[in-house]
Amino acid sequence: MQKITKAVIPAAGFGTRFLPQTKAMPKEMLPIVDKPIIQYIVEELVDVGIKDIIIVTGYHKRTIEDHFDYPNLDLVENLKMGGEKKRPMLEEVEKIANMANFVYVRQKGPYGNGTPLLNVKSMIGNEPFIYTWSDDFIVAKPSRFKQLLSAYEKYGCSCLSGVKANKDEDYIRYGFVGGDKLEPGIIDAKVLVEKPGRENAPSDLATVSGFLFTPDIFNYLDKVLDNLESGKEFYYNDALKLMLEDGKRVLGVEIADGKYYDTGNKIEYLKTVVEFALNHKELNGKFREYLKSLQI
Numbered sequence: 127m128q129k130i131t132k133a134v135i136p137a138a139g140f141g142t143r144f145l146p147q148t149k150a151m152p153k154e155m156l157p158i159v160d161k162p163i164i165q166y167i168v169e170e171l172v173d174v175g176i177k178d179i180i181i182v183t184g185y186h187k188r189t190i191e192d193h194f195d196y197p198n199l200d201l202v203e204n205l206k207m208g209g210e211k212k213r214p215m216l217e218e219v220e221k222i223a224n225m226a227n228f229v230y231v232r233q234k235g236p237y238g239n240g241t242p243l244l245n246v247k248s249m250i251g252n253e254p255f256i257y258t259w260s261d262d263f264i265v266a267k268p269s270r271f272k273q274l275l276s277a278y279e280k281y282g283c284s285c286l287s288g289v290k291a292n293k294d295e296d297y298i299r300y301g302f303v304g305g306d307k308l309e310p311g312i313i314d315a316k317v318l319v320e321k322p323g324r325e326n327a328p329s330d331l332a333t334v335s336g337f338l339f340t341p342d343i344f345n346y347l348d349k350v351l352d353n354l355e356s357g358k359e360f361y362y363n364d365a366l367k368l369m370l371e372d373g374k375r376v377l378g379v380e381i382a383d384g385k386y387y388d389t390g391n392k393i394e395y396l397k398t399v400v401e402f403a404l405n406h407k408e409l410n411g412k413f414r415e416y417l418k419s420l421q422i
Contacts, residue, residue, distance in 0.1 A: 127279050130338070131177040132249075133256040135167065136242035138184035138233035143391050152187045154260040156395065158402050159409065162193060163389050164260045165222070171256065172225045174271040180229045180249055181260075182242035191230055196223045238360030240347050247344050254278065257362075258336035264289065266384030273381055274338045277312060283375040284340050284366070286315075286333040289386045296332055297324040301363060303378035304328020313378035318366055331378050334386060342374065 141153030148156075154164040164181075171179060183190060197205075197219045205216040229249065235241035243257065256271060264270040270287050277285045291297055298321050305316035305328075317328050346365035354360055366376055389395040403413045 127282060128254055129175070130254050130256065130275065130278070131175065132180065132253060133171045133176045133178070133258060134180045134182065134242065134246050134250070135164065135258055135260050136182045136233070136239065137164065137187055137190060137260040138182055138242065140184075140186075144395075150186075152190055153390070154187075155189050155193065156389065158389070158399055159406050163263075164190065165193070167258055167260060167263055168194070168225060170263065170269050170271055171258070173269060174275055176256065176271075177227055178229060178249075179226045180231060180246050182231050182233050182245055184233055191228075194222055194225075194228045196220065236351075236354065236358075236360040240350065240360040240362040240365065243339075243343070243362055244347055244351065247347075250341060250344070252341050254338065254340045256336060256338050261390045262335050262386070262388045264335050264381050264384040264386050266381050270336055270381045270384060274336065274379055277377055277379045278338050281308075281312075281375065281377060282340075283377060284343065284369070285338040285377045285379050286366075287336045288331040288333045288378050288380050289335075289384060290380065291324075291327070291330045291332045294324055297322060297327050300332035300334055302327045302329055303331050303333050303376075305378070308377070311380035311382055313380075315366075315370060315376040315378055318363055318370070318376075320361075320363060329378075331380055333378060334388075343369065346372075 137152065137154050139153065141148035144153050144156065155162040158166065168179060181190060201219065202216065205212045231245050233242055233245055235244060264287065266273065274285045274287055286303060288303065291300070301318060301320045302322055303313055303315045303318055306314045308314050313329065313331060319326070319328055343362070343365055346368040347362065349368055350364045351360060370376060387394070387398045389398050403409050
């Protein structure tokens with residue numbers, strides 16, 4: 127089984143839900159307490175052995191590159207002047223640049239989540255890889271990527287991470303996978319349906335957050351693009367449907383013991399910040415007491 131060492135993170139969106147904050151700062155850099163959202167995703171990737179992280183960006187995303195670069199001299203000198211008290215901070219910011227080999231690609235092509243994939247086709251080559259969003263994640267033990275890798279190592283095919291839907295609104299927000307159950311938590315996909323509504327959903331497993339693709343997806347993306355009607359969005363899901371039609375196996379993998387965090391809208395972002403603050407080693411006590419003091 128070919129070892130997976132590459133990951134792709136699309137990060138070219140405008141983050142319009144968070145305007146005016148995202149006019150100058152990418153939504154991927156919104157902080158969850160003291161780390162930007164995208165760093166949580168990168169750390170999880172590195173933890174499963176990813177060496178090369180390709181981030182597909184737009185013209186306004188330079189701060190992402192700066193964040194994963196070495197700290198500038200002014201910052202380093204300032205932290206050194208702080209002595210032992212600020213040494214952990216210096217070590218932390220220096221460590222960020224060494225987590226992985228970061229590659230940046232400017233997004234070009236039609237609107238849709240299939241475009242970032244074709245933009246990196248030549249860099250991925252004939253290797254399986256992880257494709258994961260930059261503004262949501264699943265917290266689980268073992269991590270979602272470890273669970274995806276485990277399924278891939280067993281079945282040798284593309285795997286889509288999923289969580290169980292529990293609200294009616296979930297069925298109009300996410301895509302769903304239906305098919306045969308291979309084992310608890312793993313579905314051998316026969317159909318993939320986007321935002322079907324509860325009554326039309328093929329199962330209760332919503333495919334969200336991160337995916338493991340075999341390289342043959344690129345051939346099917348090319349087919350989708352060749353037949354894309356003018357003005358239509360270019361979706362990777364359409365390539366997966368063609369793969370299923372050709373008898374290629376795609377799995378839906380329920381992430382066991384996982385909690386899904388979607389920071390792409392304001393209310394879910396605020397919920398995430400509060401939960402992470404309550405578990406933060408420096409803040410949890412004081413922050414918890416503050417929340418208790420609020421008479422709401």
